Amino acid sequence: MTEFAKHQLAGSDLLFDSWVTRTLKIRYPILMGGMMWLGRANLVAPVVRAGATGFLSALTFPDPQKLRDEIQRCRDLAQSDRFGVNLYISNHQDSDQDLRRLVDVVCDMEVPFVETSGARPNDLIPPLKQAGVKILHKVPTVRHGKSAAKLGVDAVILVGAECGGHPGPKMVGSFVQGAQGAQEIPLPVILGGGIGHGSQVTAAFAMGCEGVLIGTRMMAAKEAIPHEAIKARVAASDGTNTVVVQSIFNHHHRVLSNDATQKVLELERQGVADFETYRPLVEGSATWEAIRSGDYRRGMIDMGQSACFVNQVDPAGTIIANLVTEAYAALEKLGVRQ
Ligand SMILES: Cc1cc2nc3c(=O)[nH]c(=O)nc-3n(C[C@H](O)[C@H](O)[C@H](O)COP(=O)(O)O)c2cc1C
Structure with a gap:
């Protein structure tokens, strides 16, 4: 029991x-x-x-x-x-x-x-x-x-x-x-x-x-509403594939590491401080598109280190x-x- x-x-x-x-x-x-x-x-x-x-x-x-x-x-x-x-x-x-x-x-x-x-x-x-x-x-x-x-x-x-x-x-x-x-x-x-x-x-x-x-x-x-491909990505995570983006704007955001976050982090490394340059990468519509379509390479998809505890869809x-x-x-x- x-x-x-x-x-x-x-x-x-x-x-x-x-x-x-x-x-x-x-x-x-x-x-x-x-x-x-x-x-x-x-x-x-x-x-x-x-x-x-x-x-x-x-x-x-x-x-x-x-x-x-x-x-x-x-x-x-x-x-x-x-x-x-x-x-x-x-x-x-x-x-x-x-x-x-x-x-x-x-x-x-x-x-x-x-x-x-x-x-x-x-x-x-x-x-x-x-x-x-x-x-x-x-x-x-x-x-x-x-x-x-x-x-x-x-x-x-x-x-x-x-x-x-x-x-x-x-x-x-x-x-x-x-x-x-x-x-x-x-x-x-x-x-x-x-x-x-x-x-x-x-x-x-x-x-x-x-x-x-x-x-x-x-x-x-x-x-939960995310596409099965997003759920599979979370379930496959050992918790180490998260990154914190937008610290340059003092708006720290922990998300799933993906192609979009790599671009954002590169802009931050270059010291680009104009938000408009970031906007297409970080705006909510990009995240929604990723969640809806399952294309986890796009958008800032909130995810924390506790993804390591997710092993399957339940x-x-x-x-x-x-x-x-x-x-x-x-x-x-x-x-x-x-
Ligand atoms: C996909 C996702 C979306 C979130 N959206 C919001 C939000 O809109 N407003 C908010 O206050 N917190 C938001 N959070 C933060 C959660 O409410 C919560 O504080 C956080 O997930 C707790 O940490 P954990 O992810 O390690 O469990 C979000 C978190 C996730 C994972």
Whole structure:
């Protein structure tokens, strides 16, 4: 019998009882971070059904009505409203208004929690708080986490250098940041970046964190939208074929190494600082084209070092169940039993 089955039979999840499970009202303290293009109802709903939770990506549905429909679709598929929406805050002021319209949808539909990321969420806090939406703000350093705590967010998601997406310029790993953040940030800390095996969930709790966040681990989920060739590429990765691009713009971005990233890194080596030269290589439409067509040589495809834990295409619910099984196995190894 698997650890998971034993654990289910035992009917208790007290070992991972935490701020995350209690406040978000979910069974397992595992969150799937917002993922541009991937964060859709098809992927979030099975994660919720498996007892974890995830975030729809608001920017994948920039039209407010489409976001509204997607939230409803996710509720129908999950038979639950225990999931959130990722609100990526850009530094460009002209996108503020568009984001505010999406925030209005979140508040109006009484989405229980959001993951904010990117720039500081200052302006979004009052409307979200007023609507009773819990704010989990994602940051790349402990220092940013402490600042976020002063702003009045409810919890901090701390991602280390290993993460797919934006690790920030300081590049401190999750193993250091988890322990440091849990001690120094005066809010519940959820640890992400490089997590793809259940033993790391147990480790995060041992460090004092209240939950974990995963992204890359879900890229090859059966229900995820990427073309099978992209999923196969992620599954074949041993975690070493990621690169950090766009550090020249202080917009560090960890992605799958491919032909496009080699060109970007060459431009950076040459000291080219004009963004227009980079635009055709890095713009979102190139990434979407790669994800849709399976041509992994193109676009900036977010992928973190935890790709090493992805070995095949599995249903999202199986991935969550495996993480839980591994987390309990790690506890047993330490001599902790229910
Ligand atoms: C394909 C992909 C797309 C992502 N898109 C976003 C996004 O739109 N907004 C965001 O806040 N984070 C985004 N992220 C980051 C994840 O939410 C999460 O922070 C990260 O994947 C955690 O690290 P890991 O990849 O090592 O698990 C993305 C990550 C991946 C792998």
